[in-house]
Amino acid sequence: MIAAAEPIEPAPSAGAPIDEAEALRRLRQNEDQSAQYYAAWWLGRMRSRNPEAITLLCQALGQRQPRQAEAGVEHNAVARNAARALGKLGQAEAIPHLLQALDDPDDGLREAAARSLGELRAMEAVPVLCTRLASGPDVAGAPQTASSRLQEPCEAMLEALGEIGLAEPRLLAVIESFVAHERPLIRSAACRALLQLTDDSHWGQQLLALLEHPQLQVRRAALMDLGAAGWRPALEPIRRTLAENSLKLMALRGLVENPAGPHATRLDEETTALLAVMDELL
Amino acid sequence: MLSPNPMAAEPTELIRALRQADSPMGLLLATRQLAEACHPGAAPSLVEVLGFNNPGAAVAAVDGLIALGEQAVEPLLANLDDHNYGARAWAVRALAGIGDVRGLELLESALACDIGPSVRRAAARGLGQLRLDALPRSEQTRLRQRCLDALLAGGGDGEWVVRYAVAVGLEQLLLGMDRAEPGHRSGLKALQELAGEPGDDTPVVRLRAGLALSRLAGGAGG
Incomplete structure (x- = not known):
């Protein structure tokens, strides 16, 4: 998982405090796209419960605009932000719309849609994700010409499959093919998904090896992936690895909250030991 | 546990080694050595390390500053980096530890x-x-x-x-x-x-x- 050193709130230029009515108004209009972009982010961040929010965000998935590199505006910025917000709102009505976005020619939009379908635990997304990845690291995982991006947003798609949680043999075989991808971040995402889906510590061990990688960016990714899988044997290696405490704390939160297997999180001895390590990192 | 050692000679050599470190691992090792000298004269250089975006070295520098205790407080307060929250986080962590x-x-x-x-x-x-x-x-x-x-x-x-x-x-x-x-x-x-x-x-x-x-x-x- 791409991990920033620290989650500082994005502060788009239109970033003055607004309320829900204002966010909906900004998303409804379509003259000012930067206002729509901010409104889409805001509705997701605030976990809006307003039914109109879902409707407007689903509509916004269809919006298209070119990239404006000089203004820092990404390609199809409103649609991508709408896809991200729909993952946070937790409403199943968004799923068919996100599935459609998964077939969009814009790989950035497919990436955002895949992540959100993962957050929504959308079983319906598994066949499409599996088909998109089936050609393996050499095709789906090959770089695009003149870009560092891959043909498919493999990392997001692999992570989504792990979140959704369907452990079907054919699917596992597709994910396993990415364990040999040349990029360590993709390997990390594949191991994370396999650890989540199979609970086999072999994949946890692979993530521990990535936690020792010479590049900080890879260690950060392995931290986030171990946290997402909630794999508790990683406690000590996480404590020791050279990375920012912010990321270690996020990973350890994952170990507390998402333990693999049937351990509901209670204040038992093991959890107390985890919290003691977190205290030391503050 | 480190303890302050004001009587020892100024850690000039160790500070020079720190300045000349040319890799993340080299910086980490030089910071550890300077921290272990536990000399008040090391404090300003250890504070500087907090802004180098090298988490391993920063951890060693924070440990060294905490070991210096109250002698590190002035250098920490005087050199707070308004533009680098990563460095501020480490500095506040050191102050918290002291x-x-x-x-x-x-x-x-x-x-x-x-x-x-x-x-x-x-x-x-x-x-x-x-x-x-x-x-x-x-x-x-x-x-x-x-x-x-x-x-x-x-x-x-x-x-x-x-x-x-x-x-x-x-x-x-x-x-x-x-x-x-x-x-x-x-x-x-x-x-x-x-x-x-x-x-x-x-x-x-x-x-x-x-x-x-x-x-x-x-x-x-x-």
């Missing part, structure tokens, strides 16, 4: 208004562990109340990790407080709000606040 009361004002303002969650969380932890033993009782009570007020306000922070640190800070502060002291009850109430039903949105924050309450009740929570 627990010198001269850092109180900075800890208060860091928790209340720094933009970096890592700075706010380090400040919250520090507000629970100021060393006040040497001060007159009435002064101790007054300063603890200031720490408590800052932590109570921090309980409403938007970032889970800051609220987590507030729970840790409140636990430590209340453990050092007489139950009859005016703030004790409001501190407990804040922890109960984080721990209870429905409690904080983030499960790990609820768990940590629950652990604090069980320790404050004299429970065996760890």
Whole structure:
């Protein structure tokens, strides 16, 4: 998982405090796209419960605009932000719309849609994700010409499959093919998904090896992936690895909250030991 | 454990080695050696390392600064980097570890208004562990109340990790407080709000606040 050193709130230029009515108004209009972009982010961040929010965000998935590199505006910025917000709102009505976005020619939009379908635990997304990845690291995982991006947003798609949680043999075989991808971040995402889906510590061990990688960016990714899988044997290696405490704390939160297997999180001895390590990192 | 060694010669060589380090690992090793010299003259260079975006070296520098104790407080306060929240987080962490009361004002303002969650969380932890033993009782009570007020306000922070640190800070502060002291009850109430039903949105924050309450009740929570 791409991990920033620290989650500082994005502060788009239109970033003055607004309320829900204002966010909906900004998303409804379509003259000012930067206002729509901010409104889409805001509705997701605030976990809006307003039914109109879902409707407007689903509509916004269809919006298209070119990239404006000089203004820092990404390609199809409103649609991508709408896809991200729909993952946070937790409403199943968004799923068919996100599935459609998964077939969009814009790989950035497919990436955002895949992540959100993962957050929504959308079983319906598994066949499409599996088909998109089936050609393996050499095709789906090959770089695009003149870009560092891959043909498919493999990392997001692999992570989504792990979140959704369907452990079907054919699917596992597709994910396993990415364990040999040349990029360590993709390997990390594949191991994370396999650890989540199979609970086999072999994949946890692979993530521990990535936690020792010479590049900080890879260690950060392995931290986030171990946290997402909630794999508790990683406690000590996480404590020791050279990375920012912010990321270690996020990973350890994952170990507390998402333990693999049937351990509901209670204040038992093991959890107390985890919290003691977190205290030391503050 | 390192202990300050003001009698030793100035660590000029070690500082030079630090300046000449040309790889992340080299910087880490040079920082460790300078920290281990435990010389007050090392403090400004150790503070500098906090801004180098090398987490391993920063950890070693923070350990070295904490070992220097009160001799590191002035260099830390005088060189706070307004433009680099990563560096500020490490500096606040060092001040929190030293627990010198001269850092109180900075800890208060860091928790209340720094933009970096890592700075706010380090400040919250520090507000629970100021060393006040040497001060007159009435002064101790007054300063603890200031720490408590800052932590109570921090309980409403938007970032889970800051609220987590507030729970840790409140636990430590209340453990050092007489139950009859005016703030004790409001501190407990804040922890109960984080721990209870429905409690904080983030499960790990609820768990940590629950652990604090069980320790404050004299429970065996760890």
